[in-house]
Amino acid sequence: MSFPWAEHYTPKMPLMRWLDERLPLPRLVYNAVGAGYPVPRNLNYFWNFGVLAGFALMLQIVTGIILAMHYAPAGAIAFQSVEHIMRDVNQGWLLRYAHANGASFFFIVVYIHIFRGLFYGSYKAPREMVWLLGLVIFLLMMATAFMGYVLPWGQMSFWGAKVITGLFGAIPLVGEPIQQWLLGGFAPDNAALNRFFSLHYLLPFVIAGVIILHIWALHIPGSSNPTGVDVKAPQDTVPFHPYYTAKDGFGLGIFLIAYSLVLFFAPNYLGHADNYIPANPLSTPAHIVPEWYFWPFYAILRAFTVDFILPAKLWGVLAMFSAILLLFFLPWLDKSPVRSGNYRPLFKKFFFFGLIPCVLILGYCGGAPAEEPYVMISQIASAYYFAHFLIILPLISKFERTLQLPNSISESVLHGEKQEAAPYGVDSTKPVTA
Structure with a gap:
């Protein structure tokens, strides 16, 4: 097996150089x-x-x-x-x-x-x-x-x-x-x-x-x-x-x-x-409750109280596991070409005023007794949680008007000031000795 960075790094200490030639662990740590x-x-x-x-x-x-x-x-x-x-x-x-x-x-x-x-x-x-x-x-x-x-x-x-x-x-x-x-x-x-x-x-x-x-x-x-x-240039890093x-x-x-x-x-x-x-x-x-970090999912589990085709308990189990499995499909549900929420004004509003409060409310209801009004609040919050990822997010990515992205990372850092190659930028084309 060959390592693409082999010619770019040479340990200075003789012992580390000896180890690097036989087991490229120093190179691995250096590059990782x-x-x-x-x-x-x-x-x-x-x-x-x-x-x-x-x-x-x-x-x-x-x-x-x-x-x-x-x-x-x-x-x-x-x-x-x-x-x-x-x-x-x-x-x-x-x-x-x-x-x-x-x-x-x-x-x-x-x-x-x-x-x-x-x-x-x-x-x-x-x-x-x-x-x-x-x-x-x-x-x-x-x-x-x-x-x-x-x-x-x-x-x-x-x-x-x-x-x-x-x-x-x-x-x-x-x-x-x-x-x-x-x-x-x-x-x-x-x-x-x-x-x-x-x-x-x-x-x-x-x-x-x-x-x-x-x-x-x-x-x-x-x-x-x-x-x-x-990243477009060495000065971006x-x-x-x-x-x-x-x-x-x-x-x-x-x-x-x-x-x-x-x-x-x-x-x-x-x-x-x-x-x-x-x-x-x-x-x-x-009052049986799990640890606090399970409370949002526990609230989703308890949100189903009526048998409809399937038993309510089974609906709760399916919804609880789906709340996590749904995130596996997120890269394909959100089709917006812009990554950062900083340049997506509509996405930012639904994220801070929709998704985060929804998860916090689910967490609170998951630790509360299984009685009203907590059950009803859990049902509303659970419905919004799934709607956010399955309905709202795809619609936002389709109709949202995003802000202008900076031309480079350096431009976003310097805010329009004169850009010069930073002395600490990494240029992978030059050998490095350490």
């Missing part, structure tokens, strides 16, 4: 996250969240591996093993809270990352594969988070597992066998705990593998940018290092400050108090 990777010069702080998501995943893997050394996936002692971690293991409370709150912060940065992609058109050609792989990562995250939520074996863990796996029972003919296969029986018990623990441990490494594919797919067309204009490593480092510092504030001062704020009660199959909680 170093000065050899040219990045649009106008990226804003919303482009930090991809790196933050990668950091959050590493945090979850490290803390999860250590917690797994002390956890016992058996119905009789699972809850006690978590209490053992909290009380008897050195710094166990810190590891447990870091892992639990790390999942919430992982979803926070991923949700911001997704909405950044939605606004700036990161799903449009030629980056469709980047978007599709990102959605696969999101689905794997949701599966991993659900299985992890079951492991403490508190009241909400047990009943959450019973309710969510019970959704598969709504599928005609094959639903109940699938549900029993997932649980290893007729109700959540030892078999379910062992299966969920095994998959919860494995899936983060699968996510890491898909992230490598995600980054690989990104490096083929290069990063998008807030204007949506393609700057090296990823040190310009964006410094910017990402600043964003990581802000992330760690917010994460530490929650971790040390409000570690149970994002959880549910009922999960500190041991699982009891004979006592149903008054």
Whole structure:
């Protein structure tokens, strides 16, 4: 196998040069996250969240591996093993809270990352594969988070597992066998705990593998940018290092400050108090809710209350999964030639005053009791959610009058000032020595 950048980079240190000749890892790092990777010069702080998501995943893997050394996936002692971690293991409370709150912060940065992609058109050609792989990562995250939520074996863990796996029972003919296969029986018990623990441990490494594919797919067309204009000249770019490593480092510092504030001062704020009660199959909680990052989809699930041809429960299950699968078709639903929402005035209005409030309302209703007026509000918001992607967005892309795009990235940065080739622009045609 030959590497197209082989003639453009030569390590300075003899040891690194020896390694590079036999295993081109230094070249790979240099061209993936170093000065050899040219990045649009106008990226804003919303482009930090991809790196933050990668950091959050590493945090979850490290803390999860250590917690797994002390956890016992058996119905009789699972809850006690978590209490053992909290009380008897050195710094166990810190590891447990870091892992639990790390999942919430992982979803926070991923949700911001997704909405950044939605606004700036990161799903449009030629980056469709980047978007599709990102959605696969999101689905794997949701599966991993659900299985992890079951492991403490508190009241909400047990009943959450019973309710969510019970959704598969709504599928005609094959639903109940699938549900029993997932649980290893007729109700959540030892078999379910062992299966969920095994998959919860494995899936983060699968996510890491898909992230490598995600980054690989990104490096083929290069990063998008807030204007949506393609790179046309070397002065449109700057090296990823040190310009964006410094910017990402600043964003990581802000992330760690917010994460530490929650971790040390409000570690149970994002959880549910009922999960500190041991699982009891004979006592149903008054209000069964999943973790907060599932609330928008849980609201869509509960929005269907009337049987129409199919049972209401089945309609809810189909709508909940369709809410995510719909995003896979977004590159072909939005046919506007303009990528960035900054140059699409009508799209911007529906995005900020339609889609974002809709998702926030669904999230609020998903965490509220299944009663009026929350059910009715969930129905209205669910209808708008699907209408936004299936009706409004295609119509906007067809009839919208977009604003004039800048001629280049440099022009958008300099605002009409005299453009000169930046001394730090990357010219891939010249050899680089570092």
